[in-house]
Amino acid sequence: MKRSIIYLASLFVVAVFYSNCSGFKSQKSELASSGSFLFVPPESITLGLFKIDRSAVRILPFDVRINKLNSLIGSTDVALYAQLNSKKIELGSYDFARGVSQDLTWTDSRLASWTQALQPYCSSLALRTKFPFPAAARGFIESALGRDLNAEDQSNINDVTALAVSNDVRLEVLCYVTLSSLEYVAQ
Amino acid sequence: MKNLIFILVVLTGLNSAQAQSTSSFTPQQIENYMARLSSMLTGRPLNAAERSTLRSEGYVGLERVLQSWVDSEFFVKSSRIQIQTQLGVSGNDGTINYELPANLLDYLIRQNRPYSEILTADYCVDNNRQRISCDTGSPFVAGVLTTRAFLKQYSGRFNLSRASNTLRQFACQSYPMSTTLQPRLPRESLIPMFAADLAIGAAEFGNGTACYACHGQFSAHTQFFVKFDAFGVYKAAATGLQNPNLEPGLSVNDLFTSHMVTSDLARSEVSQMFGQTSNNLREAAQALVNNANFTECSVRNSVRYFIRLTDGNETINRGVVKDISAKLKQKYQDPSFKQIVFESLRHPMVIGSLLMAGQ
Secondary structure, three states: OHHHHHHHHHHHHHHHHHHOOHHHOOHHHHHHHOOOOOOOOOOEEEOOOOEEEOOOOEOOOHHHHHHHHHHHHOOOOHHHHHHHHHOOOOOOOOEHHHOEOOOOEOOHHHHHHHHHHOHHHHOOHHHHHHOOOOOOHHHHHHHHHOOOOOHHHHHHHHHHHOOOOOHHHHHHHHHHHHHOOHHHHHO | OHHHHHHHHHHHOOOHHHHOOHHHOOHHHHHHHHHHHHHHHHOOOOOHHHHHHHHHHHHHHHHHHHHHHHOOHHHHHHHHHHHHHHHOOOOEOOOOEOOHHHHHHHHHHHOOOEOOHHHHOOOEEOOOOOEEOOOOOOOOOOHHHHOHHHHHHOOOHHHHHHHHHHHHHHHOOOOOOOOOOOOOOOHHHEOHHHHOOEOOHHHOOOOOEOHHHHHHHHHHHHHHHOOEOOOOOEOOOOOOOOOOOOOOOEOOOOOEOOOEOOHHHHHOOOEEEOOEEEOOHHHHHHHHHHOHHHHHHHHHHHHHHHHOOOOOHHHOOHHHHHHHHHHHHHHOOOOEHHHHHHHHHOOHHHHHHHHHHOO
């Protein structure tokens, strides 16, 4: 019961982050201006070697995203990934023998499913052990995103720190927010 | 200013080796480029040590880090995704193991075998990474082309899909292609509907017009598949003749109709690949990998997958692909998949283009 309440509260916080928080207000424009050169305006361009269609955000293949999660905490405990694997087709994976093609579009429903399926991972002892909050909050974001912490990341840490919950829950919220960000799932 | 020079170089078609030197990239640009690639090659973002290397060593560091990535375990896994999504084959339906094409690529990478064996290997590889006989029952083997996975996925009337996907996926060619590359078979050797320049009455099929322009070439390549049935099983007794009771393109016993007009030609597996007479699909595959289009297409496919271009291969500049292929040819007699990916992704023009596209 308590876990459900925490989880729902976390999802609410994630939703608030996506809608209000400066760091996540407009992921596309944020990524464009931050030097993460995956996504920018909704048009395609041709610059000599190849054409890149920037109108459609494409996330990483499912197995690549799972491996990123593995490598972040150094654990392949199947229980952490059970929900993700059970929803792998819903999350964009493929099984051509069953007539299912890969779908790497990032939709609201896929974001919700992905975030929900992260629950065992984000609430795991393995995560808390490797990245205890608040001491390792910075290390968590830098390791997850593969870059130095920026001002918006720090702002996010501050916002999570301000929540009236335990440090374990703060880490769980930071986990949902970071690992369901477009920057994480698409680069 | 560097950007302007780069665009001018591309537009004016200067030699790509002159286009952008490796020293023109800033460490930050190198890091940005590698950040874009890291997840697809290693299954994780850049780590602190790699960022430090790239910042301090620039392009030299890029080569070192990129080499470690293509040597990583995850590179094999990601490469499996590439061929599975490229060919549209994965999983197992209880009858056919659709993992065989990916298993073969997996094996070639781990054993450091030439990538050309993806079409010329005389064996298949099971899910335990052991060599096995392939599953079609054919007396010859031609890598992924003689897996039931490939043959079933692309089965269809006149074997058009098998031929077109062989050429599209491994030579980046579509019909009609240059007649210098693939001369048309003599018009008189084809059944009337494909010998015609325009559709003829009830025999109309497909696009209906300009039949010979495409099918004069299709005929050469579809013939190699004439003894493989709709389920990818080899049937030596196949005749290639049309079943009069079924729609055009369907023969008897779940086989597909040949383009050829005489019964001798219709049942024969002897045909042409890129103008070269080949006795069967295996020899055709060898002719295909010996052609420059194979390596160039491998470069295109790798760049498209690892950089995650959403558009087709035709949007990748041919001059740069040729330059990368020439470098591969200079350095290696028969490059491995790792070598193709490494040479492609370290090419200055590829780096420069991606950086430009990100602005």
